[in-house]
Amino acid sequence: MMASSSALVAGEIQSKEIPEWWISMTIHTEEQGTSDSSIYKLQRVPTTLREIEKNKGCYDPIVVSIGPFHHRLPKLQPVEKLKTTIAQKFISGRDTRKFYYNFTEVCLNARGCYAESSTEALEDKEFVRMMFLDGCFLLHFIDCTVKGRLQDMKMKDDQIAFVLRDLFLLENQLPFLVLQELMKFRFTEGKQLILKFIGRLAGTNSSSQEYHQPPHLLHLLWYEYVGAIPPPRMWTFKQKDEHFFHPFRSIQDLRAAGIMCKKSTTSCLRSISFVSHCIHGELLLPAILVDQSTKTMFLNLVAYEASPDASSDFAITSYICLLESLIAKPDDVKELRSRNIIFNFLGNDQEVADVFHDLATNLVPNPSQYREAKLLIEKHCRRKMNCVPVMFYKLYKSFRGQWTLFVYITTLLVIVIFIIQTYFVIFPIKS
Structure with missing residues (x-):
């Protein structure tokens, strides 16, 4: 009974003309298939x-x-x-x-x-x-x-x-x-x-880079900042990597974990790396100049990355989200200035913080950008053995401008003697 009913419906469909909406969709699909999807078209800001x-x-x-x-x-x-x-x-x-x-x-x-x-x-x-x-x-x-x-x-x-x-x-x-x-x-x-x-x-003073038929000047500026798109890397999500989707910690939070920021040797905004040492860690960041034109320029670079036909991995978008995470308050800007990572031509540090907070509005970073640096930072922060060295390192950083070398060495010897004395109190030598 069901087979005969299905055959009847199929016969009715075949006997009717194909509706116009279906034909128009078919034509549109064929046109899309024959068009060159690799051609970038200039469009308005999203x-x-x-x-x-x-x-x-x-x-x-x-x-x-x-x-x-x-x-x-x-x-x-x-x-x-x-x-x-x-x-x-x-x-x-x-x-x-x-x-x-x-x-x-x-x-x-x-x-x-x-x-x-x-x-x-x-x-x-x-x-x-x-x-x-x-x-x-x-x-x-x-x-x-x-x-x-x-x-x-x-x-x-x-x-x-x-x-x-x-x-x-x-x-x-x-x-x-x-x-x-x-x-x-x-x-x-x-x-x-x-x-x-x-x-x-861009502040790179480059005059020797090669370009391969860029669509326009804005793309050249984008390329000057981030370089070529690296090949995609395959990775599998693990439960221990769930923090990989979280934003970076602020500069002050990183300092509390014994991580200091350092100016990297490259101007490429992709080049964010982390180096873990025995006592402390270093987050390497490229230098950036912030002035009256910074907000407009980066907003348009972000808009270019968001264009439907643009070939981009959202490197600029991800960099802005990174800085917005690092800069929670003016003291974070001050720290980056002292490390020659941010050159502030706006005036006070609050203005710089506001610029990056405005830039990051409604932006979603590429989760694979800076993945390795995030993993290393979290690994560094979670190492329990780092707690004591970090305490001494922070003590040294806080007082190195005030203590003389003699006082510092003397204090260190007192600490060592105290540790030895405590050890023998707990584990006395048997006669």
Whole structure:
């Protein structure tokens, strides 16, 4: 009976036409299968980040628009006139006819680097013009910055600072292939100029790193901070590793466990390591400069990592969450400053703590980042045999600036004699 009923239902389904919703889903699936999912597309900042009240304004340009997202904003129009002047100087004295055709072809390809909704209001001619003016302005600014000729920008100092800020907003990026075409036309040393520019901004002063067709400048800055994505490492979760998902302890908590922070020899933000010694431990951290631009820059790097098409392991996001865990109060910032790990250009230490607390809002780190350091720290803190050495080490650290070497040695001898005396009281020598 059931078999005949099933056959009847199947017959009815086959006799009917396939509904439109099913056909549309099939077509959409086929289109996804034939599209190149490896192509990165520039998109707006994710809503989950943009809606955070205390971070509003950190994703929008103040002085200059680059690309289509903020192209027609009235408040940014004054710099548009300057772009035209710079572009005229860029092509002066050169044969531009052949370049125009090549550049137009590159720009039409670059259109595919943006989400469709961001460029649909621009005709091809207007899009090419925008790419040309924005690209010339960007390269001219980089050239003037690296060569120390910022007076050639014909801008005030505060405007120049805002331009530097605006160039590294996620919604203010130019496809790198456009910059490459412009560099071939005018700047033979363009690649090195860009690398020096990025290195100075990141505080690494790098001028020799190689890049492999980055999508835009913001990606180059991201790469300068964290380097290439390491290959994934296979690991299995064990009950003893459950603390692996917990945040780092604060600086003061680490000090109480005999762990001191030390500046690492590398500037890579992935390079967080821990070294356990007999008496104490050392957490090695890269140095970082914190100023007025830090919050905006890192928020946009985080937004880039959160982009749907970005190839990222959330290294910047994880680093921010790490520092937010380490910095519970201003005293933690003070300790990191004293170790030359944080260079504070904001003013007081509370402002630095606030920056990292704001940055970490709604962020979830990659749990595999810094896993080894976490495991070693927890192992160090749980070693019962470390308790006595840590006590003496903390005593030494507290008084080494006040005690003379003689007093310290004398005190140590008294402690040793006391231990020996106690031993013989408990275990007397048999006559």
